[in-house]
Amino acid sequence: xxxxxxxxxxxxxxxxxxxxxxxxxxxxxxxxxxxxxxxxxxxxxxxxxxxxxxxxxxxxxxxxxxxxxxxxxxxxxxxxxxxxxxxxxxxxxxxxxxxxxxxxxxxxxxxxxxxxxxxxxxxxxxxxxxxxxxxxxxxxxxxxxxxxxxxxxxxxxxxxxxxxxxxxxxxxxxxxxxxxxxxxxxxxxxxxxxxxxxxxxxxxxxxxxxxxxxxxxxxxxxxxxxxxxxxxxxxxxxxxxxxxxxxxxxxxxxxxxxxxxxxxxxxxxxxxxxxxxxxxxxxxxxxxxxxxxxxxxxxxxxxxxxxxxxxxxxxxxxxxxxxxxxxxxxxxxxxxxxxxxxxxxxxxxxxxxxxxxxxxxxxxxxxxxxxxxxxxxxxxxxxxxxxxxxxxxxxxxxxxxxxxxxxxxxxxxxxxxxxxxxxxxxxxxxxxxxxxxxxxxxxxxxxxxxxxxxxxxxxxxxxxxxxxxxxxxxxxxxxxxxxxxxxxxxxxxxxxxxxxxxxxxxxxxxxxxxxxxxxxxxxxxxxxxxxxxxxxxxxxxxxxxxxxxxxxxxxxxxxxxxxxxxxxxxxxxxxxxxxxxxxxxxxxxxxxxxxxxxxxxxxxxxxxxxxxxxx
Numbered sequence: 001x002x003x004x005x006x007x008x009x010x011x012x013x014x015x016x017x018x019x020x021x022x023x024x025x026x027x028x029x030x031x032x033x034x035x036x037x038x039x040x041x042x043x044x045x046x047x048x049x050x051x052x053x054x055x056x057x058x059x060x061x062x063x064x065x066x067x068x069x070x071x072x073x074x075x076x077x078x079x080x081x082x083x084x085x086x087x088x089x090x091x092x093x094x095x096x097x098x099x100x101x102x103x104x105x106x107x108x109x110x111x112x113x114x115x116x117x118x119x120x121x122x123x124x125x126x127x128x129x130x131x132x133x134x135x136x137x138x139x140x141x142x143x144x145x146x147x148x149x150x151x152x153x154x155x156x157x158x159x160x161x162x163x164x165x166x167x168x169x170x171x172x173x174x175x176x177x178x179x180x181x182x183x184x185x186x187x188x189x190x191x192x193x194x195x196x197x198x199x200x201x202x203x204x205x206x207x208x209x210x211x212x213x214x215x216x217x218x219x220x221x222x223x224x225x226x227x228x229x230x231x232x233x234x235x236x237x238x239x240x241x242x243x244x245x246x247x248x249x250x251x252x253x254x255x256x257x258x259x260x261x262x263x264x265x266x267x268x269x270x271x272x273x274x275x276x277x278x279x280x281x282x283x284x285x286x287x288x289x290x291x292x293x294x295x296x297x298x299x300x301x302x303x304x305x306x307x308x309x310x311x312x313x314x315x316x317x318x319x320x321x322x323x324x325x326x327x328x329x330x331x332x333x334x335x336x337x338x339x340x341x342x343x344x345x346x347x348x349x350x351x352x353x354x355x356x357x358x359x360x361x362x363x364x365x366x367x368x369x370x371x372x373x374x375x376x377x378x379x380x381x382x383x384x385x386x387x388x389x390x391x392x393x394x395x396x397x398x399x400x401x402x403x404x405x406x407x408x409x410x411x412x413x414x415x416x417x418x419x420x421x422x423x424x425x426x427x428x429x430x431x432x433x434x435x436x437x438x439x440x441x442x443x444x445x446x447x448x449x450x451x452x453x454x455x456x457x458x459x460x461x462x463x464x465x466x467x468x469x470x471x472x473x474x475x476x477x478x479x480x481x482x483x484x485x486x487x488x489x490x491x492x493x494x495x496x497x498x499x500x501x502x503x504x505x506x507x508x509x510x511x512x513x514x515x516x517x518x519x520x521x522x523x524x525x526x527x528x529x530x531x532x533x534x535x536x537x538x539x540x541x542x543x544x545x546x547x548x549x550x551x552x553x554x555x556x557x558x559x560x561x562x563x564x565x566x567x568x569x570x571x572x573x574x575x576x577x578x579x580x581x582x583x584x585x586x587x588x589x590x591x592x593x594x595x596x597x598x599x600x601x602x603x604x605x606x607x608x609x610x611x612x613x614x615x
Contacts (some may be wrong), residue, residue: 003029011158026050080127147208185461227477232485272311275372281548351503434468480536
């Protein structure tokens with residue numbers, strides 16, 4: 001796990017690579033890679049690659065990057081882990097390939113030399129990578145199938161720049177810092193910046209599951225090699241054709257085994273929920289012993305349902321693993337908040353829980369920890385799996401009258417009638433899948449944005465977001481036919497990717513910790529998609545809880561979901577104090593997330609009524 005960056009002056013009219021800029025960008029990401037740093041330039045100063053290393057596999061200097069292929073043709077900078085690299089390495093050795101190290105990075109180089117972009121579906125893991133091809137005079141960049149690892153780029157004035165963080169590109173000094181209207185508008189709608197936009201107008205996210213080639217004529221369009229919606233459409237087709245349903249217990253164990261590939265100890269974030277508990281049991285089934293586990297505890301939750309500590313300790317004892325409860329106080333939250341906001345690469349209303357549990361794991365001496373993130377998307381654990389099908393059926397016929405009803409109800413004020421602020425849009429948007437999803441996940445509604453932001457900015461931002469306020473992008477691979485497939489695609493391609501995975505990345509890497517997510521795995525997703533779209537399939541995590549040889553206790557399976565809950569809402573409310581807020585965020589019945597959204601945006605320069613965005 002690392003931080004990567006690079007500059008390619010592809011146009012003959014562009015100035016050569018500024019070595020100081022390359023270093024500034026790289027070293028802004030120092031917490032991502034405290035174990036080493038690397039820099040390479042070539043082509044007479046037209047191409048430069050940087051790397052900050054967190055050594056997990058092949059701890060020796062042989063794993064340092066940027067890494068050249070044995071023949072010198074290729075140069076790689078890579079962030080992530082390839083969990084099946086040993087099998088790929090053995091295959092390549094059988095074909096006559098020789099290796100100078102035992103790193104997964106060298107396997108990527110050898111595989112790319114033979115297969116080019118066709119190698120990408122074969123890489124099981126999380127990755128963002130860049131390869132310079134000396135023969136082709138071409139830069140190749142790619143990102144893993146489900147978007148676990150980030151890769152951001154800017155392509156302007158004949159120069160292509162990329163890095164693992166948006167703020168790192170800005171730190172280089174050559175990227176304009178104008179705010180992107182689609183990003184700011186999307187943040188107020190969704191609570192995170194929707195890809196492919198970033199908060200900076202000239203910086204974009206390389207789409208998950210895609211690659212891009214940059215040559216003498218500039219950057220080609222991203223080429224996809226994986227699509228979440230296609231996974232569910234293929235699963236639906238297989239279900240319709242009949243045949244055997246995959247053995248989920250075997251698929252889950254297989255993913256857990258792959259995600260334990262490391263040359264350092266691997267710990268586990270342990271909540272009182274099914275996802276992390278089942279993963280700990282599966283880790284035990286692979287032969288792992290003495291896996292360090294950590295749970296967050298809060299004095300405010302003592303004895304309440306939200307207190308994870310007691311049940312989590314029982315799960316650790318159930319599987320015979322050492323356990324630590326890390327207490328977080330309100331004072332520590334207040335002290336850390338400036339550092340949290342500084343580490344936050346793009347505005348988000350989440351990530352505080354990931355910050356503190358990552359901090360705790362690093363205090364324990366860990367460099368790698370496993371998280372249960374992704375289980376709700378695979379097994380239908382979110383309320384959206386029940387709500388969206390019901391809403392779309394109930395309100396489909398009302399859509400032609402929805403705008404008028406919304407205008408009338410907005411004029412009255414839903415809160416005056418004791419309704420949720422989103423209620424005004426139910427008739428207008430509840431009948432479509434993306435509209436219903438916005439109502440389920442959204443923070444502010446589109447018609448409320450002019451009270452928060454400059455009207456021209458809102459108009460531009462909504463126009464750039466496009467259909468479904470950006471949510472339609474989840475279905476670019478084609479819309480699944482089943483209700484489950486539609487909701488699973490929306491959750492995995494939007495909420496999980498834009499918020500959960502991104503927040504996990506910046507919060508954990510700020511503490512030089514690698515977080516692995518065995519339930520976010522394309523091989524496992526294909527198996528669970530087939531099972532969950534099979535005739536008679538039921539929502540729920542019973543298959544996950546039963547997957548370990550020693551199943552989870554029933555008290556865990558039947559406990560209401562909280563996840564890694566924190567009292568951040570209460571703490572944040574105190575810290576915000578009497579800060580002025582728009583009326584729609586300041587009302588006594590207004591959800592705290594609305595106030596927190598405004599606070600985060602203001603702290604990062606995109607607060608209410610901002611007008612200084614790119615037109």
